[in-house]
Amino acid sequence: MLKIIIPTIMLMPLTWLSKKNMIWINTTTYSLLISLISLSLLNQPSNNSLNFSLMFFSDPLSAPLLVLTTWLLPLMLMASQHHLSKEPLTRKKLYITMLTMLQTFLIMTFTATELISFYILFEATLVPTLIIITRWGNQTERLNAGLYFLFYTLMGSLPLLVALISIQNLTGSLNFLLIQYWNQALPDSWSNIFLWLACMMAFMVKMPLYGLHLWLPKAHVEAPIAGSMVLAAILLKLGGYGMLRITTMLNPQTSFMAYPFLMLSLWGMIMTSSICLRQTDLKSLIAYSSVSHMALVIVAVLIQTPWSYMGATALMIAHGLTSSMLFCLANSNYERTHSRTMILARGLQTLLPLMAAWWLLASLTNLALPPSINLIGELFVVMSSFSWSNITIILMGANITITALYSLYMLITTQRGKYTHHINSIKPSFTRENALMALHMTPLLLLSLNPKIILGFTY
Amino acid sequence: MNPLIFTTILMTVLLGTMIVMMSSHWLMIWIGFEMNLLAIIPILMKKYNPRTMEASTKYFLTQATASMLLMMAIIINLMHSGQWTITKVFNPTASIIMTSALAMKLGLTPFHFWVPEVTQGISLTSGLILLTWQKLAPMSILYQISPSINLNILLTMAVLSILVGGWGGLNQTQLRKIMAYSSIAHMGWMTAVLVYSPTLTMLNMLIYIMMTLTMFMLFIQSSSTTTLSLSHTWNKTPLTTTLILITLLSMGGLPPLSGFMPKWMIIQELTKNSSIILPTLMAIMALLNLYFYMRLTYSTSLTMFPSTNNMKMKWQFETKQITLLPPLIVMSSLLLPLTPMLSILD
Numbered sequence: 155m156l157k158i159i160i161p162t163i164m165l166m167p168l169t170w171l172s173k174k175n176m177i178w179i180n181t182t183t184y185s186l187l188i189s190l191i192s193l194s195l196l197n198q199p200s201n202n203s204l205n206f207s208l209m210f211f212s213d214p215l216s217a218p219l220l221v222l223t224t225w226l227l228p229l230m231l232m233a234s235q236h237h238l239s240k241e242p243l244t245r246k247k248l249y250i251t252m253l254t255m256l257q258t259f260l261i262m263t264f265t266a267t268e269l270i271s272f273y274i275l276f277e278a279t280l281v282p283t284l285i286i287i288t289r290w291g292n293q294t295e296r297l298n299a300g301l302y303f304l305f306y307t308l309m310g311s312l313p314l315l316v317a318l319i320s321i322q323n324l325t326g327s328l329n330f331l332l333i334q335y336w337n338q339a340l341p342d343s344w345s346n347i348f349l350w351l352a353c354m355m356a357f358m359v360k361m362p363l364y365g366l367h368l369w370l371p372k373a374h375v376e377a378p379i380a381g382s383m384v385l386a387a388i389l390l391k392l393g394g395y396g397m398l399r400i401t402t403m404l405n406p407q408t409s410f411m412a413y414p415f416l417m418l419s420l421w422g423m424i425m426t427s428s429i430c431l432r433q434t435d436l437k438s439l440i441a442y443s444s445v446s447h448m449a450l451v452i453v454a455v456l457i458q459t460p461w462s463y464m465g466a467t468a469l470m471i472a473h474g475l476t477s478s479m480l481f482c483l484a485n486s487n488y489e490r491t492h493s494r495t496m497i498l499a500r501g502l503q504t505l506l507p508l509m510a511a512w513w514l515l516a517s518l519t520n521l522a523l524p525p526s527i528n529l530i531g532e533l534f535v536v537m538s539s540f541s542w543s544n545i546t547i548i549l550m551g552a553n554i555t556i557t558a559l560y561s562l563y564m565l566i567t568t569q570r571g572k573y574t575h576h577i578n579s580i581k582p583s584f585t586r587e588n589a590l591m592a593l594h595m596t597p598l599l600l601l602s603l604n605p606k607i608i609l610g611f612t613y
Numbered sequence: 614m615n616p617l618i619f620t621t622i623l624m625t626v627l628l629g630t631m632i633v634m635m636s637s638h639w640l641m642i643w644i645g646f647e648m649n650l651l652a653i654i655p656i657l658m659k660k661y662n663p664r665t666m667e668a669s670t671k672y673f674l675t676q677a678t679a680s681m682l683l684m685m686a687i688i689i690n691l692m693h694s695g696q697w698t699i700t701k702v703f704n705p706t707a708s709i710i711m712t713s714a715l716a717m718k719l720g721l722t723p724f725h726f727w728v729p730e731v732t733q734g735i736s737l738t739s740g741l742i743l744l745t746w747q748k749l750a751p752m753s754i755l756y757q758i759s760p761s762i763n764l765n766i767l768l769t770m771a772v773l774s775i776l777v778g779g780w781g782g783l784n785q786t787q788l789r790k791i792m793a794y795s796s797i798a799h800m801g802w803m804t805a806v807l808v809y810s811p812t813l814t815m816l817n818m819l820i821y822i823m824m825t826l827t828m829f830m831l832f833i834q835s836s837s838t839t840t841l842s843l844s845h846t847w848n849k850t851p852l853t854t855t856l857i858l859i860t861l862l863s864m865g866g867l868p869p870l871s872g873f874m875p876k877w878m879i880i881q882e883l884t885k886n887s888s889i890i891l892p893t894l895m896a897i898m899a900l901l902n903l904y905f906y907m908r909l910t911y912s913t914s915l916t917m918f919p920s921t922n923n924m925k926m927k928w929q930f931e932t933k934q935i936t937l938l939p940p941l942i943v944m945s946s947l948l949l950p951l952t953p954m955l956s957i958l959d
Contacts (some may be wrong), residue, residue: 274873313893316893316896
């Protein structure tokens, strides 16, 4: 594991010592190389996890998320080049340092064995993200967004710390490798119900669950592009990953404790999808679409069947790539018109046809078109929730329909139709932007050829 | 002040605290407290104006009352045990009175009212001494009598202090008052774990002193006493803004900075002793503290406060070189990975 962590930490001296014309080249190149190293983790020969040391391990669940994290850093760096071009050199280096620090913490979080170490790193990812959102966001609302983000997450996760420590007192160790063999049923009592709540609320806030999702549209909209990308693609998946890990310890309370959250998620996914249909702000639309997809993941994790876990994992990876790509596309609009309003930059297909192709692919994967991995994820979740309770098919079907509706609405509003007269002087697409979209789309399309690497540990 | 006299007075302050920490006779401890109190009054009044006079008077009155209560508790202890040695306190009444007296000296709720007002009235350096050095002596006595302290009173005072420290600081823009409320909250954390593991109290005291020293020195370096003047540091020394950000986040107890270590250890110790609701409540109330630290970082580091070009040059008579600052900053932010070393304390 150190072969990934140490190079990522060393990206920080690399940025500070690079010359002015080499910072982007150096950091992007080396982060791409680091992502190649992490690809080797996808080879999981046995059903067991790959244990590198007492502190780090990699598992068919964490390996795809790790590959996604390391793949995303060069993409974030490429996407940030334009809006940072006018900043002084020190601030560019600070920004890249924040991204690298965040990356280090994320890599360590996904591979941590000890749950308290996972917790500390989980919280540690908040600090660079907060700095990125608040310092480099574009509107005054970013201050409020940073506060909402920090405090919602902290309020949820402080009970998690207490719960983890009390579990450590009960079982003697929080090392995940041990816990999967030591697992005993939690006795049924009021305090264990609170223990369940304390463990899960942190991840529910992070996912986010429908009632606690208020921080997400604020944070996603106000963050700069790299912030939005990392928030949508990885930080939400931290919640899903944490839930998948910790539910193994929380039986049998999950069978009845999960009901309120299942109801909130099932209803919330319809609600947030419907809100997407009425959004004028493009980034806000993508943010609410994230909430809707993550609600599916919550449903999948709480049902706790092998197929639903496969669906949750696939959906997390697929949504990470798709959402990040949509944010990049929205950012390419924002950089040209400096507005996030959708109708201000419509009919772009006439002006930027290649970008329209990327928009089309992104929208199609967002609405889970076969044979993309988005479809595999959603299909598995729908099937397993149908077997859990037949009635959920109505809500799930409605959600798929509304998702298709808003994805196509977004596509048609921004791409089709007559363009507005004031955008006929926008700059054509940069090669960097096309490369960015290609690098997002290629893994997504290639994974549909071999989806079993992202299906997680129940495959 | 004449340097010789200043040195003598400073040495008396140090000597007073040393006598308190190292004596085994209750009377000597009381004498140490009085020496400390009398000698620090001139330090608090380094600038001679009505504001410092008022602050010093308030400090003197509260501390003298606390010393008298301490004396009463010592006498009751003497009556019940027949000896002056500092061991456990032999009578519950004496224990309660002693705990109240020491809480008054530390600034725990409900005796916290003097802390913001006194800290605000004095200069930054004197405030530094007040909030760090003066806490050592009462805390050492609490450490020594910790087996016989009434748990209910101590925990009530601790939780109320965390609450008051969080809530009281929310409406402040003056930096010294913010540090005072932060001190009240941290004292609350320290005393909460005193009965369970006094070692953690000392750990928390150490890290708290380091962080408070760092904060005060950063304020002294930019000669800023209000949020407004602190927000001009991006103009003058931009590096200071990053350092203020890191130290404030550490004070708020955010991982991966070292301010998280005492909170984590305290929560662990309390949970091991089967109190679950208490550390959860304490941790959530510490978020109030984090809120006003965040507000401070917003105006200092994370945004650029609008200021005209005239304000770029503040009156700065000589560049202050604070040698101790870099090691302090490193220690107050990067100590968390050293947590396993705490096993040497057992």
